[in-house]
Amino acid sequence: MVVTYADVAKRAGTSTAVVSYVLNDGPRNVAPATRERVLTAAAELGYRQNRIARALRSGRTGLVGVLTPDATIPYFGELTRAIVRALGDADRFALVSHAAVSGRSERQAIEALLSAQVDGLLITAFWPDQELPVEIDVPVVYVHHKPDGVEGLLVESDNTHSVRAAVEHLRSHGHGAPAFWAGPDDVGPTGERTRAWAALVGDDGTLYRSGYSSGEAAAEFRRQHRLGTPARSLVVASDVQALGILSAAYQLGVRIPDDLAVISLDGSAETAFTAPPLTVVRQPVESMAARAVGLLTGRPDAGESLGSLIVRTSCGCDHDV
Incomplete structure (x- = not known):
């Protein structure tokens, strides 16, 4: 049996109009007890x-498109889950697209989400600077990174704060200026982290670069080891790169943290279960997601998004697993 507004109104002892106001969140306010x-x-x-039917009446579907590059990357997986939870708390339904997994470009993925009549977009993926984005005619909030030259609000972590926390902690172990493991270029948040590190250590630190996969980071670590340019302490821009570095270090007999102290800057949950457990600056994915959804739904939160240092073993501290 299909339950109608009239059925709900009869059970609640009120009018169908009031039922409509409650179930459609307006346009008139309803007393809390009646609601x-x-x-x-x-x-x-x-x-x-x-x-x-609700969409036809209100002009809104309640759907929000969420674009992420690849949920198998731990950081983006956790960020996407946080966004979906925050949307649920705001009585919105997430329509998630994984651009890299689907084989679509970010442009194609955005077009597909817009064709589903979403009320807005939350975008964590990003495209190369030379690719022009599709025209977006709904509210959009970028989370983690916003490409240059596009319209929309951005919610990001304070990357300078994260880098400073890692550098100062390694210095507290007496290592001096730590080296930094960056991406292949300085686009986006990794570039911000690289520049923050350079400002803190000046000419005293060593910069390494690799692609963002664990395999690429491991291969570059092995190459640097052959060149005889080992660092004593290292801040790594992403967890995926850090996993490759730990694997290559183990294969080469480089002891973590005795020979090399390591801190990673994403802080996804998997880092607690590496060998040894990684010290990290955990990015505030929950607060970033809540702020992004608030901006999209007209309930902005002015709070800061700061990463938090989680001390484990890889930096040289004692840690009870």
């Missing part, structure tokens, strides 16, 4: 909102 009666009646009757 609670309507919601209770709807739940007892098993009322299910017709999203298509």
Whole structure:
């Protein structure tokens, strides 16, 4: 049996108009006690909102497109999950597209999400600077990174704060200026982290670069080892690179942290289970997600997004697993 507004109104002892105001979140306010009666009646009757009908009435679908490059990358997986939870808390439904996994470009993925009549977009993926983005005609908030020259708000972590926390902690172990392991270029947040490190250590630090996969980082670490240019302490821009470095160090007999102290700057959950467990600056994915959803839904949060140092073993500290 299909449950209607009239059924809910009869159970709640109110009018169908009031039921509509409650279930469609407006356009008029309803007293809290009446609202609670309507919601209770709807739940007892098993009322299910017709999203298509609601969209026709309000001009909104309640759908928000979420674009991420690849959820198998731990950091982006955690960020995407945090965004989906935050959207659920805001009574929105996430329509998630993984551009890299689907084989589509970011442009194609955005076009597909827009064709689904989403009310807005939350984008964590980014495209090369030379590729022009598709024209977006709904509200959009970028999370983690916003390409140059595009419209939209950005919610990001304070990368300078994260780098400073890592550098100061390694210096507290008496290592001097730590080296930095960056990406192949200085685009986006990794570039911000690289520049923050350079400003802190000046000419005293060594900069290494590799691609963002664990395999590329491991290969470059082995090459640097053959060249005889080992660092004593190292800040790594991403967890995926750090995993490759730990693997190559183990194969080469480089002891972590005795020979090389390491801190990674993403802080995904998997880093607690490496050998040894990685000291990290955990990025505030939950607060970033909440701020992004707030901006998209008109409930902005002015709080800062600061990473937090999580001390384990790879930096040289004692750590009880």
